[in-house]
Amino acid sequence: MAQLLQLIGKNIDVEISGKSFHQGVLIDAGLDIIVIYKEQDFIYIPLVHVQHIEESSLQEDLPEQPPDVPIHCQTENISYRKVLDSAKGKFVEIYVTGNKSIHGYVTSIMNDYFVFYSPVYKTTFVSLDHVKWIIPSPPHLTPYSLANQHFPVNPTSIPLSRTFEQQCRRLEGNLVVFDLGDQPNKIGLLVKIEGSMLRLVTANGRSRLLNLRHLKTFHLPGVS
16 A cells, blocks of 8 residues: 555556556555546546556656546545445446446445446446446536436336345346347346356357356346
8 A cells, every 4th residue: 555655646557457558647546446647537446456557657747736536535545435435426437348338327336236327238237346447527528428317316126135146136037138248148038046157048049157256247138
């Protein structure tokens, strides 16, 4: 922690799981999250996915005084969960998996997952363990420039369980999309969960077993 604090205000390079890279000014650091400022964006990165951090060799002009951070924690020490709690109802971009980000807002935070409403994916359940970064939207912008009526205050009527696994179990018997549907073999009828494995029947009628612990998100297609 002390070593991270020594880098605050300096330009750093960050490598994240999946061979992703960010470069920017380190603004804040906590026990499980860092915040960097890059080209007018604030990027909140959970440390669990950080592979390495080093001071950047690029000699760029640093902002004398970057604007106030868009997600304010009400306590002195920043943390991943506090950031999510403070982000409720604010438009953000989150990156979890594949080659796309999700735009929308956090509605609820449970034990090991949170509920995210996206105008594209609707209500999505996101594992806390798999979020690579969060980028708040500028205060005057909404995703896709949609009007506010496209973002319901109470976006889902699906009852919520305490854990990601319990929420999956609640949806047995439904058509489910895992990991944003990037892979066709993660879209299908959720038949049964036994232990850490779930059985999914895909569009071609084949039955597949998926390891629940490696799944990052899930949503019901077309269900708000």
